[in-house]
């Protein structure tokens with residue numbers, strides 16, 4: 173098997189004396205979709221925070237294409253090709269849809285607003301950014317909403333915009349924290365269909381409570397319980413696992 177695109181090794185994270193992640197080992201192959209499931213408070217968002225650089229690990233390693241990234245800033249990790257979305261919406265209420273995507277496109281081209289030198293770089297890249305913007309508006313089916321503020325979008329469109337911002341940097345690895353939470357069944361079905369198309373060929377790790385979404389999208393499922401991995405395998409293996417059924421999937425038919 174070729175080298176995994178992402179490796180998490182013996183990862184620990186504590187807050188004070190409380191151990192939240194207790195030695196997690198995970199691998200993600202190129203193009204694979206891994207769903208992380210588990211009860212509330214299991215440590216799923218903390219795991220994503222450590223992988224994406226929002227939190228430093230207390231111990232252990234995170235490797236992106238074999239290179240250690242643990243403890244680096246979220247920006248540095250994003251530039252290395254790992255993007256994430258958040259459980260809580262991160263949109264700017266006074267920026268339009270198009271401006272959100274413009275920012276994401278500029279950022280993915282390594283541009284910073286740091287004085288005149290940075291501004292010159294931004295201006296030089298504008299035609300390129302306009303072309304990328306048009307493409308993303310079409311891919312996300314947000315063309316008609318490009319001048320809208322986030323508050324004028326449906327909830328599902330807001331989540332689509334957040335997904336687009338994560339994808340605009342063409343990352344190899346994408347972490348999505350509860351992308352379909354709060355959506356209706358039909359919004360979820362449409363979102364999953366687009367998610368599949370938009371992330372084709374990229375490695376995807378998602379925290380998801382909707383088991384229909386998990387079993388539809390995931391190549392493998394990791395079950396987190398009280399900061400430890402209870403099981404990791406194909407959806408069928410995990411669905412049939414007695415320990416998993418007792419703590420999490422008890423209500424699901426085999």
Ligand SMILES: Nc1ncnc2c1ncn2[C@@H]1O[C@H](COP(=O)(O)OP(=O)(O)O)[C@@H](O)[C@H]1O
Nearest residue numbers: 187192210211212213214215216217218219396
């Ligand atoms: N910054 C923090 N400081 C202290 N405790 C935290 C912090 N972030 C998360 N926790 C705790 O870690 C545990 C796991 O949280 P979280 O990773 O958000 O779980 P999940 O996403 O699986 O629901 C919870 O008990 C939560 O209260």
Ligand SMILES: [Mg+2]
Nearest residue numbers: 216217218259
């Ligand atoms: Mg969470």
